[in-house]
Amino acid sequence: MSDIKRRYVIAEDNTPVGVIIDIATFERIESILEDYGLAQFINEADDEEPLDRAGAQKKIRGPG
Structure with a gap:
């Protein structure tokens, strides 16, 4: 698999919360x-x- 280009979404406290x-x-x-x-x-x-x-x-009709 090739290198995936990604951008990280960072919260105000500098923790990663997502990827684009x-x-x-x-x-x-x-x-x-x-x-x-x-x-x-x-x-x-x-x-x-x-x-x-x-x-x-x-099986298709089910029970009953």
Whole structure:
């Protein structure tokens, strides 16, 4: 990953309270996080038993 250009937001007592990044960097970080989350979801789904048609319909409709 390339160097992220950032600007710190500093409170009156000189403590950092935030960071400002450009929109392109934000969108890149957001995309990376979404891809990671999707990969985690896929990995978890691989561990589950596949449903047959009746089981899938029951899961979609819910209880009752």
